[in-house]
Amino acid sequence: MKLLLVICIVHAIFIPCFSFDVSGMDLPLTLDYYKSTCPTVFDVIRKEMECIVKEDPRNAAIIIRLHFHDCFVQGCDGSVLLDETESLKGEKKASPNINSLKGYKIIDRIKNIIESECPGVVSCADLLTISARDATILVGGPYWDVPVGRKDSKTASYALATTNLPTPDEGLISIIAKFYYQGLSVEDMVALIVGAHTIGMAQCRNFRSRIYGDFRVTTALNPVSATYLARLQEICPESSGEGDRNVTAMDNVTPNLFDNSIYHTLLRGEGLLSSDQAMYTSMFGIQTRRIVSKYAENPVAFFEQFSKSMVKMGNILNSKSLVDGEVRRNCRFVNT
Template sequence: MAHYSLVPKSFFLSVVLIIFSFLVAAKLYASEPPPLTLDYYKSTCPTAFDVIRKETECAVLSDPRNAALIVRLHFHDCFVQGCDASILLDDTVTLKGEKKAAASTHSLKGFELIDQIKNMVESECPGIVSCADILTIAARDAVILVGGPYWDVPVGRKDSVTANIDLANTNLPTPNESLLSIISKFLYQGLSVTDMVALAGAHTIGMARCQSFRSRIYGDYGFTSVKNPISESQLSNLRSVCPPMGGGKADNNISAMDYVTPNLFDNSFYQLLLNGEGLLNSDQEMYSSVFGIQTRELVKKYAADPLDFFRQFSESMVKMGNITNSKSFVMGEVRKNCRFVNT
């Protein structure tokens, strides 16, 4: 009698499960964006970083305030769909951009600066360097040019072919938002409380509109600030710039968020918070809020040690710059013009 070696059904089931698991893993891996690298443009556009640095330098030397504009654009970009240059897209018949979102419409400028950098990069390496990478690199270079720290910028991002004004209206922090609400928005992006306090330090070179700080200077500013002639004089200056009644041209009057060294990237911003002189309610809450147990200690830390602030700011900027949009890697592109999707 012949003997047959029967393979148990469980064996076939195990093989099927293994194959299925492999296919699922392969699909997930394929949908994951490739890692950003420092040498992504080494062979395709070796002068990319140099061109971006040169053009950013021209912009910042012509007006130091341009540094803050570029950094703010980068921040707004990364908080909506990841760092994919969606913030740079203009409205078209078929696409509604993010520029008219409540958090962006009056606070974002400097788009023409990125246009200029993009044009120069395109003349060197057509169709190679994404607008998302240009914005990320320019933000680093802008910080350096006003005295801030250096950090390596991994590159290889793709430009989104979509924008999302709804996410721009919900994801971005606002000047009068509560501390807990802002913390939740950072955590949603994968950024910690430490990242939030460090990244807020970019306000050391920022400007704010009267409409953004009116409630603060006619509210609790007088209670949180130290009582000395300098502080009282600053409050008087702010109120002369920003009258109590809104709705007019005065809404667009601006003031530095760090009035001590407005064009220098340093830790003065945190020292002002210690004095209760944060211009925006959202900033001062990091030190004054009853919920700010962790943030208060971080503010003290960065106010006392500028090198510690620089180190953490660099780490947090890299972390924020690595927020990616997987769809952009699958469906994205390198835009020829940062304002419009390629045709």
């Protein structure tokens, strides 16, 4: 498998990307990286994720989101898992993560089991990537092979966590730019951002501006949508700070099933997050509108693209950790 390091130069909305083949490096990602050192790793993670998702189906969305937030900052290197210390400013308190990103205890739980079987072998970055794949499958989503061999970063970046991650109220052009910066296409963006929201919950503070903003416009004053809007406004009061952490499903039709229902939601103009609905209704969304319609009509095409895009995102590498990274014994702290 060819691995690429992608460097993008961002200028307005034109973002040329230059790819460099790094498949000849000492630490390439391969499907059989742990074949001799920890052959049970995939089975162990799968079995534990089965228990975790059975305990609460929302855990699937939590792990997928945690993987996404890891890969968009320094690459998929486990940096998002690091706790803040006197010498390290972590990513957990960055604005897109604080009070909303979860799943750290889930990764701790799986890591402890892996360490008991294969001490010092499986990186936290790989563990998170495999867990995200298994989480998807366990709620009805597609399967894909997960290349492994990542190393854990010894650093984190609060600054990049603040700037690299798309936000719920962000404009479409800005989100596209952030995906291009990571070497991901518009097709990847619509599959990953919207697709991942077919499961999971959103906090009131992340959809307040939407339901007290253009929700009625995008739904064309549909009476059925008006009933849904009234329910959302009961959950999320208009006053800022009131009910900020109240939650509701991003896909109100099949909230615990990974399917293409969320794309139908956008066609009706009922997208909960402004950033999602913009994929279909933004004046800049000529390409994204076509992709949303395609995934709404063809669930197989959505599943195929989501699988490809998850592998592509998982292959965003931290070049520094490839050279001098480590396998953390505890995902929260750099080895001492």
